[in-house]
Amino acid sequence: MTASRVWKYGDNVNTDVIFPGKYTYSIFEPEEMARHALEDLDPDFAAKVQPGDVIVAGRNFGCGSSREQAAICLKYAGVRAVIAKSFARIFFRNAINQGLLVIQSKDAPENILNGEEISIDFSKGKIQGKKGVYEFPPLPPAVAGILEAGGLIPYTKKKLGKKLGEDLR
Amino acid sequence: MGKTFTEKILGQKAGKNVSSGEVVTVSPDFILSHDNSAAIIKEFQKLGIAKVCNPQKIVIVLDHVVPAASETYALNHKIIREFVERQNIAHFFDIHNGICHQVFSEQGFAMPGKLVLGADSHTTSYGAFGAFSAGIGRSEVASLWATDEIWLRVPETLRIELDKRLSPGVSAKDVILKIIGDEGADRANYMAVEFAGDGASHFSLGSRLVLANMAAEMGAKNGYFAPEREVLAFLKSRARDTFEPVCSDPDAEYEDVLEYDLSLLEPQVACPHSVDNVRAVSEVLGTRFHQALIGTCTNGRLEDLEAAAEILRGKNVAAGVRALVIPASRLEYLKALKAGVLADLVEAGCLVLNPGCGPCLGAHQGILAPGEVALSTANRNFRGRMGSRDSEIYLASPATVAASVIEGKIADPRGFL
16 A cells, blocks of 8 residues: 545536546547646646545536546546545546546545545555545445456456457556 | 336336346447547447447437537547448438537437437436436447447436426526526436426426436436427427337335426526526626627527527627527527528627537637636536636526627526517
8 A cells, every 4th residue: 555645626626627628629648638637626736746646525526528538637647546525427437437546435535634645445445544544335346347457448348358459558 | 116217217228127226237229429439439449349339329420619620620520430431320410410419309319218328418418308318438438339238327316396387588597507506516416307397397398408408517317307298299200219208107216306486486697617606697687798608509499599589689789798609400500590580699799600519618619718708508617618717607598698698797688578
């Protein structure tokens, strides 16, 4: 378990501030998407985020558009997990389908502070923070399988009986 | 215990008796995508198979940036056209048709009891026809093209009873803004929303589309109206398949039941920067703005353009205001053209653009500069959505936008009837 630094945000962080609509049909490379992550919410984020960092937020994280880039840009910016009180349903699916950890917890966002170092044990369902340990329930098996495969595309490819190619990261 | 429409539709698709909370594997009737099809194609190609599983189920409508505003967008469209050709996808609608949700509806793909999934959050719209329809992501569409299968959690259902009738100058947009303002942007997260009651049953198809479309803004997986009269008549000449209306049982179990008296409602405005930041129009009268937008998948039909023309006919767009009008589809455009509605709007000083998403998602056709304010009939007002992160968006009904355009500041449409 490595320590992760926390970027703390509020309720209703929407997909337009995570990845602005104006880029949705002009940016196609995940690395370039990452450079615009959270641009309209926190213009410092993309430049300062470190691999392994974690986002902790309030209710309804990822509300709005179905754009999958919202999950892709966070993943490629190095974000290890998003912990929120609740997630908008399409973002939740997109995150899993991109292999980005999403953790729903009522307690953790109330107690964890911006900049705090926390550690997450996903298999045990535990977050260790400065003020305590926060537990979270496991994902349903079918959904966990997608996450384990690294996302939906590698998962489907496996299901189709194809060998994983080099084009899959 | 009875079943909700959602439990029934997903149960039929899963081939078993299901209840809310269960996870089912299902195969949809139709799979919708738009300009994002180019990105979906890229994902599909990683799967290592040559052909899509069932081309008849795939519906692709180019609408987000039409016609192409740059070489990048043009290439995007070209990749899609070539894929459509190679894969024998018959249900392809090129740039001249309009916004996907309007085109999908008027082309008869949205039918009662069907399961529709689309790579767009406002896929909830087809609940206006009594379908179960929900937005999904791009990887999921690519995977569906390949396998024709997806997991869905059967949602709980929130029932919203609409009683009595709306007053003149108040419309479906005001109803859904009021509900979202009262209940919050995540009230229906993971849930189905069923609009019911005597008031709802008298809603036109266009009005039903407004509510089902914006159910997405309260987090809903899908919205729904029991299909009746006008909806069934609309489908008579255009339904793509046979269908069976599916309704909730009288003793179905709901997460909650909310009640609204439509007769008490006044025009509503969603203020920056969230759709649930809603005020009665009387509280924001006089707010200045630079650009108005009448259109989008929420409010770009003849009914909406007529409501605006009723107020703007013989009047002028105020100095300093840019008033954009974007019909939702080629067919709605044509109807408004033949009815003289567009002539009224153009005479008043509006700029009529081609059917499509326009500036709603901030890609082209009226981007906002820093410090600018828009008043729009769209469904979303998140920071930066229509351009600069230092711009603001207010959302209202077509009638409220039309009245405000005349005054050059937010106005109550009831004073213009």
